[in-house]
Amino acid sequence: MSTRDLFTFSNRHFTIGVGVIAGILVVTGIAGFIVLPFAQPWVQFANVWDAICSAAGVPQRATSVTAPEQAKRLSEVVLTSRTLSRPSQEAIGRGATLAQRCAICHGPTGISRADSPNLAGQYAAVIYKELHDFRSGARTNAVMSPFAVNLTDQEIADLSNYYAYLPRLPAYHPTPQLPKPNIVIYGAPMRGIAPCGACHGSLDNKTGSPWLEGQSEAYMKAQLQAFASSERRNDISQQMRNIARAMTPQEIEAAAAYYASQPPDVVKAVD
Amino acid sequence: MLVNRKLILAHFWLAFAVFGVALTLGAWQMFIRSPIGTWLSNPELYYRSLTAHGTVMGYVFPTLVAMGFGYAISESALEQRLVGVRWAWAGFWLIVIGSIMAVIPIALGRASVLYTFYPPLIGNVFYYLGVVLVVVGSWIWVALMSVNLRVWRKAHPGAPVPLAMYANVAGSYLWAWTAVGAALELLLQIIPVAAGLKNTIDAGLARVFFSWTLHAIVYFWLMPTYIAYYTIVPRAIGGLVYSDSMARISFILFLVVAMPIGMHHTFADPQVGAGFKFIHSAFTALVALPTLLTVFTICASVEIAARLRGGRGLFGWIRALPWDNPMMLALAFSFVMLGFGGAGGLINMSYQLDASIHNTQWITGHFHLIFGGAIVIMYFAIAYDLWPHLTGRELIDVRLIRTQLWLWFIGMIVTTFPWHWVGILGMPRRMAYFDFGDPAIAPQALSVTFSAIGGFILLTSGIMFIVILARGMRAPRVDAGPYRFAIAVHQSKTVPVALNTHALWVALMIVLTITNYGYPILNLALGAGTSVPAVYVGAQ
Numbered sequence A: 001m002s003t004r005d006l007f008t009f010s011n012r013h014f015t016i017g018v019g020v021i022a023g024i025l026v027v028t029g030i031a032g033f034i035v036l037p038f039a040q041p042w043v044q045f046a047n048v049w050d051a052i053c054s055a056a057g058v059p060q061r062a063t064s065v066t067a068p069e070q071a072k073r074l075s076e077v078v079l080t081s082r083t084l085s086r087p088s089q090e091a092i093g094r095g096a097t098l099a100q101r102c103a104i105c106h107g108p109t110g111i112s113r114a115d116s117p118n119l120a121g122q123y124a125a126v127i128y129k130e131l132h133d134f135r136s137g138a139r140t141n142a143v144m145s146p147f148a149v150n151l152t153d154q155e156i157a158d159l160s161n162y163y164a165y166l167p168r169l170p171a172y173h174p175t176p177q178l179p180k181p182n183i184v185i186y187g188a189p190m191r192g193i194a195p196c197g198a199c200h201g202s203l204d205n206k207t208g209s210p211w212l213e214g215q216s217e218a219y220m221k222a223q224l225q226a227f228a229s230s231e232r233r234n235d236i237s238q239q240m241r242n243i244a245r246a247m248t249p250q251e252i253e254a255a256a257a258y259y260a261s262q263p264p265d266v267v268k269a270v271d
Numbered sequence B: 001m002l003v004n005r006k007l008i009l010a011h012f013w014l015a016f017a018v019f020g021v022a023l024t025l026g027a028w029q030m031f032i033r034s035p036i037g038t039w040l041s042n043p044e045l046y047y048r049s050l051t052a053h054g055t056v057m058g059y060v061f062p063t064l065v066a067m068g069f070g071y072a073i074s075e076s077a078l079e080q081r082l083v084g085v086r087w088a089w090a091g092f093w094l095i096v097i098g099s100i101m102a103v104i105p106i107a108l109g110r111a112s113v114l115y116t117f118y119p120p121l122i123g124n125v126f127y128y129l130g131v132v133l134v135v136v137g138s139w140i141w142v143a144l145m146s147v148n149l150r151v152w153r154k155a156h157p158g159a160p161v162p163l164a165m166y167a168n169v170a171g172s173y174l175w176a177w178t179a180v181g182a183a184l185e186l187l188l189q190i191i192p193v194a195a196g197l198k199n200t201i202d203a204g205l206a207r208v209f210f211s212w213t214l215h216a217i218v219y220f221w222l223m224p225t226y227i228a229y230y231t232i233v234p235r236a237i238g239g240l241v242y243s244d245s246m247a248r249i250s251f252i253l254f255l256v257v258a259m260p261i262g263m264h265h266t267f268a269d270p271q272v273g274a275g276f277k278f279i280h281s282a283f284t285a286l287v288a289l290p291t292l293l294t295v296f297t298i299c300a301s302v303e304i305a306a307r308l309r310g311g312r313g314l315f316g317w318i319r320a321l322p323w324d325n326p327m328m329l330a331l332a333f334s335f336v337m338l339g340f341g342g343a344g345g346l347i348n349m350s351y352q353l354d355a356s357i358h359n360t361q362w363i364t365g366h367f368h369l370i371f372g373g374a375i376v377i378m379y380f381a382i383a384y385d386l387w388p389h390l391t392g393r394e395l396i397d398v399r400l401i402r403t404q405l406w407l408w409f410i411g412m413i414v415t416t417f418p419w420h421w422v423g424i425l426g427m428p429r430r431m432a433y434f435d436f437g438d439p440a441i442a443p444q445a446l447s448v449t450f451s452a453i454g455g456f457i458l459l460t461s462g463i464m465f466i467v468i469l470a471r472g473m474r475a476p477r478v479d480a481g482p483y484r485f486a487i488a489v490h491q492s493k494t495v496p497v498a499l500n501t502h503a504l505w506v507a508l509m510i511v512l513t514i515t516n517y518g519y520p521i522l523n524l525a526l527g528a529g530t531s532v533p534a535v536y537v538g539a540q
C-alpha cells in the first residue's frame, strides 16, 4: 500500500482515525458551546447563536450591565522613549527659568524648606507625569494645580529635564539615619506588598515611581494616607493605592520616617 | 552502527553541562526562599536565576538530549550512517551560540522575564534571539531525522520502520509543529517590541501562542523517555516488547492529541472563550490514553522478562526481576513518579479543580515530579546505556550508578511532595521571598525546609551523574558491540501503512490545531484595542 492509499476511506486506519477525532470534536463542541453555556442559570442568552458567540469569546457588550461612571479623571500621561531623551542645554536652561516660579515652595536648589517635595535630581519621568496629572486634574492640590494648568507640553518637559539635571542634595531636615523597617525591606508578601525599593529606586525603578530618600516625613505620610483613602488616585492601575490600603497606620509612619531620614546617595537606580 | 559518536557525545556533554549549572541554580533558589536561607535583599537576583534555570531546563537541556539520542537512534536502528552530518554540526553550533547569546543578558539582569516570557514584560532582544537560535538549531535536527528516514525507506521499500526510529521521527514532528506557537509569539510580537520597533503588545494573544507550545513541548521532553521505555528497557532486562503495534499507537496518539490541548494553561485567562477551554480540557483527558497504554505495555514487557527468568505467581514474578540492573531501577522509579505526577495532572487539567492550585507552588511541584523526576531519570538511564557504545569504554561502577538513581528518586520525592502540599495551602509560585515569621505561613516553614533539603539531595545526585560519565571517558576500553533495541514478541514482517508512516497523524495534528486554535487566535489578532504598553525590564 502506498501513501496515496492512506488517505482514502477504504483504509480502515484513516476512517477510524478521522471518524473518531471528528466525533470527539463534534461532541465536545456541542457540549462546550451549547449545552454548558445554557447550564449556567445566572446567564441569559437571547438564542443559541448568542450562547455560541459567548462561549467562543467574541467580545460583547453585556446589555444588563452599564459601565460605571467615571467620577474622577485618571492619569492619561503617555511617555514614549523619545519624550524626555537627551535634553539639550537650552532645554535645561529654559527649565531653569521656568523653575523660578517653583522655588518659593520647592527651594531654589530643588530642596524644600517647607513640607513640599524636594525635586533636585528626581527622575524626569516622575516630574513629567505629576505635572501632567496636575494639569489634567488627575491629581489636585490647592497650591500646585493653578501653577500647572497653564504649562505647555514643552514647558513640562523642560522643567522635568531641569530638575532631573540638578544634583541630588541632602534634605533640609537632617535627622539621624533610621534603620530599615520590615515594611521597607520585605514589603509584606502575604498582603501583596512588594518592598518599596522594588519600584522606588533603591533596588529598581519602575517608570513613574519617584525616589523617596530625604522627602519630608509629613508629606510622605499625607500622600500614603491620601492613596489609602483614594483621595489621591493618579497612580496607574491603582499600583500605589492597593499598597497603601494594605499598610497599617504604623507601617505608614515607619516608612515615612525611614525615608525622610535617608541621604540621597543610597538611590541606586539611575535615570 | 554508531559512526558519528563525536556528534552524539557533543550533544550529550553540552546537555549535561548546562544541566549541572541549572541544577545548581535550582538548589540555590530552593534554599534562598526557604526558612533556612537568609533573605536576599534583591529579588531581581532570584528572577535572574529563575530565568536561567527555566530557560536551560525547559529549552536547552531536553532539546539537546532529544537530538543526541535521535542521532544515535537514526544510526543504530536504521543501521545506516547519518546523512547530513555537517548540517547536524551546524544545528549543534546554533544551539551553542543561541545559548550564549541568551545567557549573557540574563546574567546582566537585562532579561529577567522567566522562561515563559511573561509579556508585556520585555527583556533584552538578544535573550529572545538566543532562544530562537536554539529552536532553529533543533529544527535542523527535525529535518535530518525526516531525511534519514526517507533515505532508509528508499533502500528498504515497504519494510517496517524500526520502532525506535518511528517514535523518534514522531517526536521530532511534534516538536517542529509545537515550537511554531512560541516562534510566532517571539517573531511577530515580542522581538519587534524588544528591538524598539513597537511599544505595545497584545499580551493575551501572546499567552495563547505560548500555550500552543507549552503543552506539546512536555511531550517532546517525554519522547526520549518513552522511547527508552519501549526500546531500551525490555532489552536491558532481558525481555521483549509486549506489543509493537501498541507502541506505535501510543506515539501516534501523542502526535495527534498533544497539540490541541494547550489552552488548559489559560483556564484563568479572560481573553479565551469558555467553550474553547472546555474543548481543550476534554482533549486533555484523551492524552492520558497513550500513557495508560504505555504503562500497560511496559508492565507486560517487564513481566515477560521476569517469567523468562523463572518468576512465577500472580505477583511473585516481581521478585524475579533484575533489581540490581540500573535500567530496571530507573524504570521503576520513573513509573512511581509518573504515577504520582499523573494523578496530580488530573487535577491540573480539570477546569474547576485547577482554580484551587493555579499559580501556586503545586504547579512547580507537579512539573518537577514529572519532568525532573519521571523524565529526567530516564535521560540518565539512556546516557548510562549508550555511554559504552559512544566512548568504547565500560561504565564500571554499577553501584555508584544505582546510588545515583536512588538519590535522584529520594531527592525528588522529598523535594516535590512538600512542594505540592504548600501549594494546596495556597503558597504562590515565582516569589523570591516568604516571611515565615508571619503567623499566616509559619506552618509551611517545615515543608519548605524539607523541599530545600531534597533540592540538595538532587544536587548531590546530579553531580554524581556527571562524575560517573566523566570517569567513563577514562575507563578501560571494551568492545560494547553494536547498539541494539528491544524486539517485540511478535515481530511482524509487515506493518499497516498508517502505522509505518506519519502523514495521516501529522495531518490530523495540524487540522486539530486549526479547529482548536484558529478562531481564538484570529479573534485576538484582528480585534482592536487588545494591546497594552510594554514594560521593559530594568527600564527607568
Ligand code: HEM
Pocket: B023, B024, B026, B027, B028, B029, B030, B050, B051, B053, B054, B055, B057, B058, B061, B114, B115, B116, B364, B368, B371, B372, B373, B376, B429, B430, B431, B454, B455, B456, B458, B459
Ligand atoms: C536540584 C533540583 C532542582 C531544584 C531544587 C529546582 C528548583 C526550582 C525552583 C525553586 C524553581 C522556581 C519555582 C518558582 O519560584 O516558581 C524552579 C523552576 C523550574 N525548574 Fe527546577 N529545580 C530543580 C531541578 C529541575 C530539573 C531537573 C528540571 C528539569 C529538567 C527543572 C525545571 C524547572 C523549570 C522548567 C522551572 C520553571 C521556571 C519558571 O517557572 O520560570 N528543575 N526549579
Ligand SMILES: [Cu+2]
Pocket: B214, B215, B216, B218, B262, B264, B265
Ligand atoms: Cu499542559
